Amino acid sequence: MSFLSLVGVEFKKIKRSKILLILLVATVILWIPSILNVHMNFDMQAEGISPENNFFIQGFMGMSWFMFPASMVVGTVLLSQTERANKGILKMLSLPISTAKLCMAKFVVLLALAALQIGMAVGMYYVGAAIASSTQNYNFILQPLFVFKEAGLIFGAAIPMLAFFWLLSVCIQTPIFSIGIGLASIVPSVLMINTKAWFAYPMSYPFFVITAEYGKLATNLDTAQVELIPWIPVAIGITILALSISCLRFGQAERR
Amino acid sequence: MSVSLECKKVKRTGFLPAFLGGGILAAAVPVINMAVRSEMYLDLPGNSIQILLDANWQMMTMLNVLLVVAGACLLYHTEYADNAMQKMKSLPIRESSIFLGKAVLTICMSLFVLAIEAGAVAFCTYHWFEIGNGFFSELCKYFGFSFLLMLPCVILSLLISEACKNMWVSLGIGVVCVFTATMLPTTNFALSLFPFAMPFQVFASTDVTQSMHYIDSAIAELAVLCLAQLAFVKARRLLE
Numbered sequence: 001m002s003f004l005s006l007v008g009v010e011f012k013k014i015k016r017s018k019i020l021l022i023l024l025v026a027t028v029i030l031w032i033p034s035i036l037n038v039h040m041n042f043d044m045q046a047e048g049i050s051p052e053n054n055f056f057i058q059g060f061m062g063m064s065w066f067m068f069p070a071s072m073v074v075g076t077v078l079l080s081q082t083e084r085a086n087k088g089i090l091k092m093l094s095l096p097i098s099t100a101k102l103c104m105a106k107f108v109v110l111l112a113l114a115a116l117q118i119g120m121a122v123g124m125y126y127v128g129a130a131i132a133s134s135t136q137n138y139n140f141i142l143q144p145l146f147v148f149k150e151a152g153l154i155f156g157a158a159i160p161m162l163a164f165f166w167l168l169s170v171c172i173q174t175p176i177f178s179i180g181i182g183l184a185s186i187v188p189s190v191l192m193i194n195t196k197a198w199f200a201y202p203m204s205y206p207f208f209v210i211t212a213e214y215g216k217l218a219t220n221l222d223t224a225q226v227e228l229i230p231w232i233p234v235a236i237g238i239t240i241l242a243l244s245i246s247c248l249r250f251g252q253a254e255r256r
Numbered sequence: 257m258s259v260s261l262e263c264k265k266v267k268r269t270g271f272l273p274a275f276l277g278g279g280i281l282a283a284a285v286p287v288i289n290m291a292v293r294s295e296m297y298l299d300l301p302g303n304s305i306q307i308l309l310d311a312n313w314q315m316m317t318m319l320n321v322l323l324v325v326a327g328a329c330l331l332y333h334t335e336y337a338d339n340a341m342q343k344m345k346s347l348p349i350r351e352s353s354i355f356l357g358k359a360v361l362t363i364c365m366s367l368f369v370l371a372i373e374a375g376a377v378a379f380c381t382y383h384w385f386e387i388g389n390g391f392f393s394e395l396c397k398y399f400g401f402s403f404l405l406m407l408p409c410v411i412l413s414l415l416i417s418e419a420c421k422n423m424w425v426s427l428g429i430g431v432v433c434v435f436t437a438t439m440l441p442t443t444n445f446a447l448s449l450f451p452f453a454m455p456f457q458v459f460a461s462t463d464v465t466q467s468m469h470y471i472d473s474a475i476a477e478l479a480v481l482c483l484a485q486l487a488f489v490k491a492r493r494l495l496e
Contacts, residue, residue: 018422022432067435176327183431184323188315
């Protein structure tokens with residue numbers, strides 16, 4: 001079975017899971033306060049940031065801090081639990097497919113869910129910006145190129161985090177521990193981005209990247225900037241390590 | 257009877273260690289914060305509990321609420337995963353009493369978590385501030401208030417988990433609710449009555465009437481949620 005058709009099978013499995021609805025509700029809730037409090041964006045001139053940039057970046061900061069990582073934890077629960085019900089995973093493991101391939105196919109689905117949620121956030125941003133523009137008589141809509149660049153940055157920075165969450169859900173069979181550790185690890189990311197060792201903590205990457213972008217847009221505000229040298233190698237190392245351990249461990253508990 | 261049954265069910269699910277671990281993690285927040293930057297807090301006016309909770313309660317509650325949501329999902333996941341719920345329904349017990357058993361268990365565990373956190377606050381006060389007269393009655397007041405405000409959140413997350421057969425749906429709704437709670441402004445009274453936002457409130461000794469309003473609304477929400485649970489069980493029986 002080719003890798004692509006395996007990924008297709010994984011997508012079919014989550015077809016009726018209602019996960020997209022949950023992700024959509026989360027993104028809608030994300031933008032509602034921004035639309036209601038849109039006039040506050042005009043008070044941010046002291047930081048040297050234009051109202052339209054502020055509207056955009058505040059929403060994305062809200063997303064990358066808690067909502068996006070927590071939704072991805074939910075996504076890992078979905079991927080691991082759909083097949084544990086009625087022992088579906090046993091049937092998959094009895095097929096002549098390499099387990100590493102199966103594991104990677106599921107990870108690709110997780111990446112797709114992440115991309116979908118960020119895409120929804122971008123879509124909702126344009127809806128929100130259009131509403132805000134009409135209520136305030138001020139153009140809040142930014143260039144698509146810039147918006148997609150920021151969205152792509154968040155997605156790229158989230159890959160090590162997703163690999164780590166995937167590792168948790170593969171290696172820890174007790175669901176409450178994999179969920180609990182995943183959710184609990186998100187909360188201190190606000191503290192971690194203020195320390196020098198932020199690059200060792202994958203859960204803080206998306207939030208760090210977007211805060212750095214905020215510092216770039218606001219001329220009077222200094223936020224820590226991304227230093228590529230310790231970060232990129234460490235991030236790649238964490239991703240490869242997490243993925244290879246999860247490929248090795250995938251299906252071990254069932255095969256015992 | 258049903259509470260002890262629930263205790264047996266959660267024996268090997270990791271429910272108890274998760275609450276213990278979560279409680280210790282949340283309790284570590286004020287201790288670490290004081291150890292790293294105690295000079296920021298030592299000169300502030302007001303009593304030590306107020307200072308410590310103002311500085312750390314946001315993060316501690318976040319952990320508590322996430323723990324409650326995950327715990328509630330797990331309690332019903334064990335029932336739904338292998339159709340144990342069908343067997344429970346065929347027994348001569350009411351569905352609401354299963355809910356009650358789970359609720360009592362979760363409430364006991366959150367009381368336990370809050371007790372660990374109260375211990376951490378007492379330790380911080382002992383180590384960095386000083387324990388004055390009536391410190392422990394104050395501490396009980398603050399954490400009793402937090403406990404009461406946590407109850408609607410416990411009941412609502414159990415209700416969500418009961419309503420959804422799949423764990424990711426109930427966890428997803430729970431996560432969305434927690435996220436909504438973090439977005440709501442805490443100063444707006446009506447909005448902060450959202451059950452998931454209520455635990456983020458800290459008892460204000462200067463403004464007792466405001467705190468009494470919160471206590472009253474927590475009790476009202478509890479009553480409404482319990483009625484909703486009874487109605488939901490009846491409605492589902494009729495529709496199934």
